[in-house]
Amino acid sequence: MPEQRLINAKRIVVKLGSNVITSQNSLNLDVIQSISRQVSELMDQGIEVILVSSGAMAAGIRKMGFTSRPEEIPKRQAVSAIGQSGLINAYEKAFKQFDNKVAQILLTSEDLNNRKRYLNARNSLNTLLSWNVVPVINENDTIMIEEIKLGDNDNLAAMITLLMDADFLFILTDIDGLYDKDPRLHPNAQLISKVTTFEKKLENFASEIPGTLGTGGMLSKIQAAKKVTMAGIPMIVAKGDRKNILLRLLDDCHAHGTYFAPKNKKLASRKCWIAYTLIPKGTITIDDGAKKAIMSNGKSLLPIGIVDVKGKFDVGSAVTFESTNFEKIGIGLVNYSASDVRLIKGLKTHQIKSCLGSKHYDEVIHRDNLVILDQC
Numbered sequence: 001m002p003e004q005r006l007i008n009a010k011r012i013v014v015k016l017g018s019n020v021i022t023s024q025n026s027l028n029l030d031v032i033q034s035i036s037r038q039v040s041e042l043m044d045q046g047i048e049v050i051l052v053s054s055g056a057m058a059a060g061i062r063k064m065g066f067t068s069r070p071e072e073i074p075k076r077q078a079v080s081a082i083g084q085s086g087l088i089n090a091y092e093k094a095f096k097q098f099d100n101k102v103a104q105i106l107l108t109s110e111d112l113n114n115r116k117r118y119l120n121a122r123n124s125l126n127t128l129l130s131w132n133v134v135p136v137i138n139e140n141d142t143i144m145i146e147e148i149k150l151g152d153n154d155n156l157a158a159m160i161t162l163l164m165d166a167d168f169l170f171i172l173t174d175i176d177g178l179y180d181k182d183p184r185l186h187p188n189a190q191l192i193s194k195v196t197t198f199e200k201k202l203e204n205f206a207s208e209i210p211g212t213l214g215t216g217g218m219l220s221k222i223q224a225a226k227k228v229t230m231a232g233i234p235m236i237v238a239k240g241d242r243k244n245i246l247l248r249l250l251d252d253c254h255a256h257g258t259y260f261a262p263k264n265k266k267l268a269s270r271k272c273w274i275a276y277t278l279i280p281k282g283t284i285t286i287d288d289g290a291k292k293a294i295m296s297n298g299k300s301l302l303p304i305g306i307v308d309v310k311g312k313f314d315v316g317s318a319v320t321f322e323s324t325n326f327e328k329i330g331i332g333l334v335n336y337s338a339s340d341v342r343l344i345k346g347l348k349t350h351q352i353k354s355c356l357g358s359k360h361y362d363e364v365i366h367r368d369n370l371v372i373l374d375q376c
Contacts, residue, residue, distance in 0.1 A: 009167040009250070011129070014039070015052040015157035019174035020240035022058035027087065031241050033094045035172075038246040039134060040098035047250075048129045050164060051102075051136045052157040053091070059083030084138070091136050101133045106140035112159055112277045122163050158224035162231055162272045169228050170249060171221055172240025177258030178202075178218060196261045198226055225260040227276045232266030234259065267371070275371040278318035280331060282311025282338055284364070286321050291329060294321075295372055300363035301332065303352065306345035313338045321365070332370030335361040 014035070021031050039049045057069060057076065060083025070076050088104045095102050105125070111117050128135050139156055154171060161169040175183055176191055183189035195202065202222060218237075225235045238245055238257030249256055267275070286294075290305025301321060313319055314337050322328045334341065341364055344352050353359040 009047060011048040011050070011164060011166045012042075012168045012170060013050045013052060013157055013161045013164065013166045014246065015153055015169070015171045016054060016240060017153070017171070017173045018054040018058060020172050021053065021055045026062040027055055027059050027090050028241075029090060029094075032090050033097075034243075035240075035246065036091065036094035036100075037098060038244060040095065040100050041247060042250065043100065043132065043134075049134060050125065050129070050160060050166070051091075051134060052153055052160055053087065053136050053138055054153050056080045056083040056087045056138060059086035059090070062086075087138075088136060091134075095134060101131075102136050103128050103133050105135050105137040107137065107156065108140050109277075109279060112163070112273075113279055115273070118163065118273065118277070125160075125164055152220050154220040154224040155227075158227040158235075159277055161228050161233055161235075162269065162276065165269065166233060169224070169233060169235040170246065171224065171235065171237045172245065173218075173221070173237060174239065174241070176239045176256070177237045178221070192258055194259045194261065195225070198222065227272070229260050229262045230267045230275075231269070231272045232262045232264075234262045236260070270368075271371045274318060274333060274369065275331060275373075278331070278333075280320045281313035281317040282309065282319045284309055284319055284321040284334075284341065285324060286329070287324060291323055294367075294370070295329065298367055300367040301365040301370065302349060302362065303341070303344040303347045303364055304349070306341065306364060309338055309341045309345060311338060319365075321370075328373055330370055330372040332365035334365055336364055 016035065021028050021035075035051075039051070042049055057080050060079035060081070061069060063082050063086060064079060066079070070079060084104070084106070088102065091102045105121075107121065111121055125135055137156065137160060139153065157169060157171060160166075178192045178195065179189040180192065181189045183191075192202075221237050225237075228235050236249055236257050236259050238249060242248070242256070245256065284301070284306055285308035286301065286305045287307050290301060293299035293305065294301060307324060311319070313334060315335060317334055318331055319334050320328055320331050336344065340356055344355050344364075347355060349359075349362040352362070
């Protein structure tokens with residue numbers, strides 16, 4: 001039962017959207033103060049809390065005296081750099097009132113794509129939590145370019161939830177949860193209190209409810225929910241400026257917002273990392289026999305089933321694999337480079353050595369290192 005999960009929760013991730021902690025292009029210090037107090041109360045109860053917070057750009061806009069967000073990417077990055085110190089300073093002042101400390105963590109997708117750096121980030125966060133320090137995490141907008149962009153803080157919060165094996169993800173936004181239409185425009189909009197399956201109509205509902213200040217609207221929250229619920233972790237979307245919202249959610253997660261129920265059969269943490277964190281470097285096209293072997297029989301991808309290779313990738317890179325009619329089947333880590341896969345495609349495993357001069361693996365992608373997208 002979800003209530004039991006909340007009772008037993010030892011570690012949660014709380015994502016605060018731009019619309020929650022900013023007001024008219026400046027930080028909403030009252031909300032930051034309220035969230036800091038609630039987090040401190042949860043910490044007193046023995047619950048570890050990780051914050052993923054937007055708001056750096058709004059703080060920078062206020063510092064610079066701008067009336068709106070700059071359009072040019074370099075200026076946005078500069079404003080974020082200026083505002084980041086103001087954001088963490090606001091949290092530092094708020095938490096200090098409750099005798100708690102905070103630590104600033106700035107990440108890019110490169111930090112989470114590399115397995116070693118991924119594990120190093122987890123170790124650092126675990127150390128901070130063991131010291132009763134609240135990590136405040138944000139994307140490193142200052143150096144962000146498209147190739148290393150995480151996307152939005154909903155996606156980042158989901159990745160952090162998976163990284164840290166958290167018990168719950170709370171996404172606090174400016175509306176009460178997921179509606180069947182935008183409640184800001186339609187008075188008859190109905191709140192969807194619980195989601196157990198991700199039907200197409202759900203994404204249609206979400207796509208009609210955009211964000212305003214931030215990069216992520218309701219659709220990005222659906223995508224975040226897909227990630228964490230597949231790993232067996234529940235997620236809640238709720239209105240972040242409601243009085244004591246975190247404490248109320250921990251008391252009864254069904255009384256407020258939209259509850260996304262976790263899958264009973266959870267995806268292993270390593271496969272979550274492969275499926276949801278890595279950026280594919282290429283694509284392998286496979287025949288129907290290989291497709292059936294992988295999807296129905298749980299087999300590895302062998303060279304004999306490969307018909308085409310696209311992109312440049314090295315050993316250990318993530319690649320997608322698709323059918324001959326361009327249906328995306330899954331993603332996995334390759335045992336051979338793109339140039340070698342092109343040479344051995346269509347061959348039987350015993351022919352690999354004579355073709356390449358050596359054979360380190362029978363499999364191009366081992367079943368332990370691949371994820372079928374239907375399972376996600």
